[in-house]
Amino acid sequence: MTEAQPASTLPPPKSFLTNIPFHLLALLSWGVGWMVAQRLFDKNGFSAKQQVLAFVVLVAAVYGAAFLARRDGFYQLVTSIPFAISQILFMALTVLIELTHSVDLCRSLGFYALLSLLTLSMLCVAWKRRPYPAHRIGFLLVHVSTSLILMGGLWGNYGYVSAFAKLRAGESIAAFEKAPGAPPNIDGSYVLPGFRLRLKKFNARPDDLPSKLYAFVEPDGKGGFEKNPKAYKVKPGLKARLPLSKLYFQVQQFIPNAVDAGEFINNPNAPEDPALRVMLGIGEPQPVVGDLFSRGKPGLRAMRAWRRDEPGGRFAVAYQDRWSPELLNQLRPALPTAEKIILSYGGKTLTHDAMVGSTWDLPAFGLKVDKLYPDFAVKKDRDGNPQAYSRSPNPLEPWLELSLKEPKGASRRVMLSARNPGLSDQLNGPNLPQGLTLRYVREGEERQSRFVVFTREDRAIRLVENGRVSRTEPFQLNKPFIVEKGLSVTAVAILDHAEYVPNFVPHPDPKEALKFDRPVLRVKVWDPDSGRAEERWLDGLDSLDAKGLEGLPISATFMDRRVGLTFQPKPNEPKNVRSELEILDDQGKVLAKKAVGVHEPFIFQGHWFYLGTDNPDDSSLSNIRVVREPGLWLVYLGFLCLIVGTAWMFYLKPVLKRRADEKKEA
């Protein structure tokens, strides 16, 4: 911009043109006046479209009137550099207030009014500095850019649409539900103009990026592992020499959809950890075999419980080191002494009451206990959508329903099972912040009235009914203990030094296997000099389990902890989705198509289609959002003018000007 030239019939006083505090005061009045006007518009029920129209008309009227009343004075003011500085400073002040007071000033009519004045100033300056030889094109571009951005912004605000739809693979849709919220995007539906959107394929699995294997190598085996591992892309048969050592490794087997086929064995060299293998349902087509641990404690995925319910729930079986009459207090039906929600995050654990209606305010989000289902089940409603209900008031399968609310996000549903926390973890995964675990715990609850207790020390089996020992028999392997007619339990093995030997097999059902996502690797590490070799399974779930905690996950260690290997199946959470979208015309002809992921919109005729993350209620449904901002291209054109113009002004202008001057001199 340039200093205003004194050429007017009625020039304003000089002090006004350079008095920045006075400018700031005038700009404050202008902005605040528009904020008051917007309040009045809102109060009188003006829609956003009406507000934009009123704004454009009134602003044009005010500038027109000012120009007519004080033509030269107004022109000099809007083209003066001190006034431009005042405007920039005032806008900066507005952004500062927005930042420090968390108020949304930048999208108010007041801010648009300031922008409109800046635009007018820049257009007037551009007019004043004409003509435009090559070296001054940059100046013109910069001073036209804000007008384009403002016009694009207002146009976009006028015709902005954001609407949603839920689609299954193969379905197509033309009408989207508008998101309720700020006008002009009022409730209702938005129909795509002359075309439909089809979800051709929907894939809720993560991107097919390479799985990686990370090798942590500690050459002398004295300390912990290095912080940064060596990374390898996993492929069957991958073989490499480990860094900083003479050791080699090779991927022996890769199963993308493995199921756990590991078992406990009795290893006399392992530490004492007494376990008893029992069989339930002898004579039935599929008897159940399981291990009970007399010093039971929950372990990582391997269930190390000292008691288990018989699958039909008719009695429980337990294993203890020695018999104690005090056990009878535990072995009888009891109501829970407390019901709690336990939250674990980053190694910390917090507890809260699980009473229905109670709320829990945490720094990042809030939780509210909405409902208790004592005997949880799911049925389909009229529209075929799954719906939770309670089969009975008896606490046979208690589940809690909670809502999780983030400060700026929508409320999300979280379901917690007291009996099967693993299942609710799986269900809630997409709805919970990364690394956070929620559990519903019913402390002190006992539902069984009948127990078969095996004791290690006296080799006895006791039948305990309602807290009283009703029968005692000696404990012999492979001899069924009859609880009642047709109901028995048999000890089949004693494992005093139980040690878990992991093993994995591919999922037996090929259809189910596609949904199943548990990749595992079998890796061999060997030392060619000594001939020593070790093989281990690396479970992809291990690295997922350790996420969010401090320290790095090590799936398995080899060679006296000198080598640690971590298997990272594929890019971590958040889970991405990839889908194929198609645009169809009225006859069903494909006009355009694209494979998209989250944050990779599909753009067609000014419509931006965004793919949402998983739908927690129904994994086969895909959330799709369409956004239409008609003036976007104008905004982007303004951006381009601004960048090109600035670079032109700063770097090209001196060269062009010098050439022009040289030409003139010549």
Next chain:
Amino acid sequence: MHPLFTAFVKAETAFQLTYIAYFLALLAYAASLFIDNRRDEKDRLHQGARILFFVGWVFNALQAYALIESGSTASTLYESLISFSFIFGLLALVVGWIKKVRLLGFISVLIVFSALTLTLNKAGIEITPLPLARQSAWFLLHVTLTLTGYLSATVAFIMGVLALVNPGKHSFEPGSFWAQALGSPDVNFEKLNLQWMRFGFLMLASGLIIGCIWAKFTGSGFGAWDPKENWVFLSWLVVGGVLHMHHVPSFKGRKAVWASVFAWGFILCAYFGLAA
């Protein structure tokens, strides 16, 4: 064995070559700045430093190409730093090619070298995933340009302080450290301040615009900026205001330089806003 060394040994070959070339370029730039020798000797060192910087950047580009091929340019902090050093390196090479200022080359190589050193020093950098919204080439470009804008504003601040201490044209001894480092014995810090403010303004504007496009791709739109983005916008406005002051006779000179020095405060806020 030092953890940095073991991490370096475990790194990919392309990374090792990039790191070695950048390290040698850093040494060569330092030598061209500090070794007191004949001018032609120094020029040869400077020339060598520029070639090494370019060679390092070519290896860096190979790594970036491999990331693009694998379809993941910024899914982890490691990948994002590789991509950052690639974009920043390109920018620095272009500016260095035009400006031929040794100090600038030294600082640029130091920045890319530090970024790569961070990948060796930070735990689990290859494993730690970035949030999905940040796994975007637009985001990388936005961060790189914005950071370049901050760095330029910081250089402008230093030049501004020097201009306040040494107003007008300043002449160094020909062949002295500063004359060699800045590429000329006659220096006008006020002019340098203005040049770096301009470059910073352009980089901040580019960073903001790319940020807008990135926001549009993530689905939030440019109207939904968070405070960090707003701080960058605020800094950009302030820098724009200061640049205009150079055209007003009553502000031109020391007042404009003082304003640029104060404007750096906004940059600091924006940076710490980003880091928070």
